[in-house]
Amino acid sequence: MSDTDILDAVDRFLDREVRPHVTRLEHDDIWPEEIVAGMAELGLFGATISPNHGGLGLPAATYARIVERVARVWMSLAGIFNSHLIAAAMVERFGTEAQKRAFLPEMASGAKRGGLALTEPDCGTDLQAIRMRAVRDGDGYLLNGTKTWISNGLHGQVFAVLVKTDPNADPVHRGMSAFLLEKGPGFAAGRKFEKLGYKGIDSAELIFEDHRVGAERLIGGVEGKGLPHTLAALELGRINVAARGVGVAQAALDEAHRNSQNRKTVGKPISEHQASQIKLADMATRTEAARLLTNAAAEAYDRGGRTSLETSMAKLFASEAAVENSLEAMRVHGGYGYSKEFPVERLYRDAPLLVIGEGTSEVQRLVIARQLIERNSV
Numbered sequence: 167m168s169d170t171d172i173l174d175a176v177d178r179f180l181d182r183e184v185r186p187h188v189t190r191l192e193h194d195d196i197w198p199e200e201i202v203a204g205m206a207e208l209g210l211f212g213a214t215i216s217p218n219h220g221g222l223g224l225p226a227a228t229y230a231r232i233v234e235r236v237a238r239v240w241m242s243l244a245g246i247f248n249s250h251l252i253a254a255a256m257v258e259r260f261g262t263e264a265q266k267r268a269f270l271p272e273m274a275s276g277a278k279r280g281g282l283a284l285t286e287p288d289c290g291t292d293l294q295a296i297r298m299r300a301v302r303d304g305d306g307y308l309l310n311g312t313k314t315w316i317s318n319g320l321h322g323q324v325f326a327v328l329v330k331t332d333p334n335a336d337p338v339h340r341g342m343s344a345f346l347l348e349k350g351p352g353f354a355a356g357r358k359f360e361k362l363g364y365k366g367i368d369s370a371e372l373i374f375e376d377h378r379v380g381a382e383r384l385i386g387g388v389e390g391k392g393l394p395h396t397l398a399a400l401e402l403g404r405i406n407v408a409a410r411g412v413g414v415a416q417a418a419l420d421e422a423h424r425n426s427q428n429r430k431t432v433g434k435p436i437s438e439h440q441a442s443q444i445k446l447a448d449m450a451t452r453t454e455a456a457r458l459l460t461n462a463a464a465e466a467y468d469r470g471g472r473t474s475l476e477t478s479m480a481k482l483f484a485s486e487a488a489v490e491n492s493l494e495a496m497r498v499h500g501g502y503g504y505s506k507e508f509p510v511e512r513l514y515r516d517a518p519l520l521v522i523g524e525g526t527s528e529v530q531r532l533v534i535a536r537q538l539i540e541r542n543s544v
Contacts, residue, residue, distance in 0.1 A: 206276025219270035237413025249281030319370025352377030363515030411484030475537035485520035
């Protein structure tokens with residue numbers, strides 16, 4: 167199947183199975199079970215997983231275009247398979263052959279879904295401050311701690327979990343490891359968080375109380391590699407969030423453009439007033455610039471090597487573009503933009519997540535600056 171065929175299939179699915187239902191599901195914060203099943207059927211849970219393991223093996227550039235399309239209709243859906251694919255990327259890039267055989271085929275089909283568990287109650291951006299422990303216990307490990315704000319926390323089954331295996335390590339990252347864990351005795355979901363936006367997808371706690379696993383669940387089979395493995399996998403996550411930003415920015419522009427032609431003031435459509443035209447021009451320019459940065463980041467990822475500069479630039483600009491466009495779209499709509507009858511209020515609530523998730527805008531700026539200095543040292 168060609169990239170065009172895949173994109174066309176995604177568009178048909180969104181028009182038929184998502185668009186008619188998104189307002190009700192989003193406003194009532196309902197996990198979209200039938201839509202998730204449809205995404206699995208389309209192969210989205212295996213989008214970037216190699217065909218050798220049952221996935222579609224799509225390049226990041228195609229994946230980004232899929233994510234943009236999904237986010238234009240309902241951003242939450244892109245999050246359901248994003249976290250899942252980050253975990254899969256960790257296994258595929260750094261896992262043992264046994265781990266790949268055991269998990270990737272079911273993850274690719276969507277039979278087992280899950281995500282990435284990093285954040286804790288007292289730590290988000292500073293991953294080296296995590297406190298969850300994995301203590302060696304015979305031929306396995308005992309895990310204790312709590313992860314929070316975990317996407318797919320309630321409905322997911324398998325998670326890549328970052329822990330401390332040596333809390334006294336210096337530097338700290340050498341004492342951090344990642345495990346691939348399934349729910350079971352000692353590992354369960356806790357409470358679901360109520361959110362301003364980004365509804366439908368479940369964000370929840372994961373609680374570990376003497377959860378015992380064999381050493382074969384240590385990703386890559388070697389302790390102390392968890393942080394670099396996580397950071398490498400997050401490059402794909404930043405492409406996803408950037409593409410989501412493009413999708414939300416484009417959706418906001420589409421809604422503003424449509425409304426500006428239908429709504430009249432002083433006897434003519436507001437699209438004929440210069441004040442509205444300036445807003446639309448800025449929104450369109452931001453959207454296209456975000457799309458170009460995201461495409462460039464995805465192409466760099468496909469070429470291989472470290473892409474933290476490109477992915478951080480794309481994530482920073484596209485997420486901020488989504489926030490700005492959602493607010494401008496609301497202004498173009500006037501009072502109607504504040505009503506739940508129109509999609510712009512959902513876009514306005516969804517967009518702020520993008521400047522926080524997968525690293526805040528402030529963190530992206532620091533990454534960009536450090537990479538610029540590293541790549542252009544004098």
